[in-house]
Amino acid sequence: MKQVFLYLAAWCITLTAHAQDAYKDSIDHFIADYVAKHQVVTGAEKQYFRFFPADEHYRVIARFQKETKSDWFPVPTSNGKPKQYRIYGWLLFTLNGSQQKLAVYQSQFLLQREEYFDYLFLPFKDATNGKESYETGRYLDLKTTDIKNNTVVLDFNKAYNPYCAYVSTGYSCPIPPKENHLKIAINAGEKQFAREH
Structure with a gap:
């Protein structure tokens, strides 16, 4: 009986290791x-990209709550020209042992374009901003079709920088609203670009 238990334990460990390797490979x-x-960083400049190591701990299942009062409101941007967004819903999840909440938005401009009818935007700030990651915040992209049974897979390993992290002019990057400022550190996704712009 003891040998069977040891075999099953070893088999479970092997499966877990394979799953972790597969996840890391996917990231x-x-x-x-x-x-x-x-589209912004090209040629030799690509060497300055930096990323946190893939960590499945930062892939969480979030509970989705639809926002009932979805009025359009201006979101400040890097060039001072606000863009119109509305809160589509809220994502509630546990990370680093504490409850977290983020708003997910729809863009008024993109909603008018057929190819973006299901696009959802998730800008956020966390405790790594201005240190390991870009000071203004980072983004995640989602789709309405990602919401299944009122849950969403939220993978911070796919968090990326706005174009303004690489160039100082030419782009109008939304600044994450206060409701999306996390107090915890998200040690996942794209880091600060390794060259100043």
């Missing part, structure tokens, strides 16, 4: 594709 592939297709 490595995501990052490689992100860097290769980046």
Whole structure:
């Protein structure tokens, strides 16, 4: 009986290790594709991208709550020209042992474009901003179709910098609203670009 238990324990450990390796490989592939297709950082500049190591701890299941009062409101941007967004809903999840809450938004401009009808925008700040990560905050992209049974897989390993992290002019990057300022550190996703702009 003891041998069977040891065999099952070893088998479970092996499966877990394979799953972790597969997850890390998927994030490595995501990052490689992100860097290769980046529209602002090109050529030799790509060497300055930096990312936290893939960590499945930062892939969480969030409970989705639809926002009932979804009025449009101006979100400040890097160039001072606000953009119109509305809160589509709220994502509630546990990370680092504490309850967290983030708003997910719809863009009034993008909603008018057929290819973005299901696009959801998740800008956020956390305790790494201005240190390991870009000072103004980072972004995640979601779709309405990602919401299944009022839950969403939220993977901070896919968090990325706005274009304003690389160039100082030419882009109007939304600044994460106060409701999306997390007090915890999100040690996942894209780090501060390794060259000043």
